[in-house]
Amino acid sequence: MVGRRNRLLVPEAKEQVDKLKQRxxxxxxxxVSNEEDIKYEIAKAxxxxxxxxxxxxxTSKQAGQIGGKIGGSMVKEMIAMAQNQMSKNK
Incomplete structure (x- = not known):
């Protein structure tokens, strides 16, 4: 997996994903003032x-603490957004 990068399935969504991450x-x-600084702020904390x-x-554990905190928080937020949208559509 050398050279593997995280890529969005829909590259046009990058701006909105970055805004979600920051929010x-x-x-x-x-x-944080921008999306790139988030990981450094978490690492510092x-x-x-x-x-x-x-x-x-x-260590992989340290790296996971940074990425996991960001990704896990984003997944929780997206689930809440989906649940909210589904309740509106009932």
């Missing part, structure tokens, strides 16, 4: 030594 993390108390550039010394 969800702001709800959790993280103040969790005392994980994430830095721009090479991060080969991070």
């Amino acid at each position: 969800v993390m702001e709800k959790q108390g993280y103040q 969790e005392n994980i030594p994430l830095q721009k550039g090479y991060n080969g010394t991070l």
Whole structure:
């Protein structure tokens, strides 16, 4: 899986996904000016030594704490949005 990157199924949705990510993390108390800074803000709060550039010394557990917090929060928000939409359509 060398060179694998996370890609959106619909690339045109990137802007909205980034906005969702920022909104969800702001709800959790993280103040970030853009989507890229979110992971550094979480790493700082969790005392994980994430830095721009090479991060080969991070453990998979540390990396998972950063990505899991972001992705898990986004999934919870999307489920809540879907439930809300379904209740409106009844």
